[in-house]
Amino acid sequence: MSGFEVTPRILRDQVLEQVEEAIVSGDLKPGDRINEVLLAAQMNVSRGTLREALRSFEQAGLLVSKPNRGTYVRVIAPEDTVEVFELMGIVEGRAVRRAIELRGPDLQAVASTHLERMAEVLTDKSSTPRTRQDADLAMHEAICACAGSEFLIDTWRRQKGMVLSVVANVGQPVITQVQAAESHQELVDAIATGDPDEAERVFQKHWRDAAEAITSAMSTAAGRTVS
Incomplete structure (x- = not known):
């Protein structure tokens, strides 16, 4: 090193x-x-x-x-990845539901601004794995913070280290796929509907889809190691 x-x-x-x-x-x-x-x-x-x-x-x-x-x-197992990402989906889903229902900070503007920043970082050839990951998680954290719930944002932040552990375990090619701006655009679009049920569903699905892609890559890598 x-x-x-x-x-x-x-x-x-x-x-x-x-x-x-x-x-x-x-x-x-x-x-x-x-x-x-x-x-x-x-x-x-x-x-x-x-x-x-x-x-x-x-x-x-x-x-x-x-x-x-x-x-x-830490070496993290696929089943742990599923648990961590499912929890993140639940927390963010609840947060975006609360933010929409309370009509607090301009959730749409916050999400759109962070998505633009994330897209810039992802297309910047000089960006590093750290800056890309920071932009990704910053978007999620900002959206979660819009709920105005200390409990929800504290719960989210407590899981951030485990998410980074997953990132370290799976490698950048897969993480780059998960970080795609297109999948995060779906989050912004869900917020734009103003429907708390739909937004909650999309956010939970976002984390489930990420977990599926990551655990699939983990299983493939484990198969190559065994063979």
């Missing part, structure tokens, strides 16, 4: 950003053991600062600690 360009005074959130980038981009792969000494040296930070960041990722689900063995990038 290449070295990190980080100053000695790096803040905790900068360490988090660098580690997350390494996981999402595949520099740190599922099953890789985190070499704290090497990683701290590459980032030019103390092991204590690094460990604080690693604990945050353990809580988020990106990393897993094994007693007397160390910390590893």
Whole structure:
């Protein structure tokens, strides 16, 4: 893995950003053991600062600690992917229903603005896996926030780490397919109907379809490994 360009005074959130980038981009792969000494040296930070960041990722689900063995990038199973994405669909479906029914912030404008930004990033040849993923999740988070429910947005954010873990496990070609602007346009179109039932259904289907594409790719990859 290449070295990190980080100053000695790096803040905790900068360490988090660098580690997350390494996981999402595949520099740190599922099953890789985190070499704290090497990683701290590459980032030019103390092991204590690094460990604080690693604990945050353990809580988020990106990393897993094994007693007397160390910390590893989480390997996620297809069935776990289905559970995580089903939960995201339920939360977002409920959020978009609430946002439409309450007629709060301009949900349509928020969704459309983020979709435009996402389309720009996806077509930008200089974009990275991290910037593409950020644009994707930013759209979903912004829509969820329009519900005005701290419980819903907090639940969504608690699952974000597991979604990133899925991204790390399946690889960019499949994730690029899932991130297609066309599938996200369907979300914007569903909001435009003003029908909470339809919007909730489309959002839940969006996450189910993503889970199906990802788990299918996981199964195919597992078959190649066995053969």
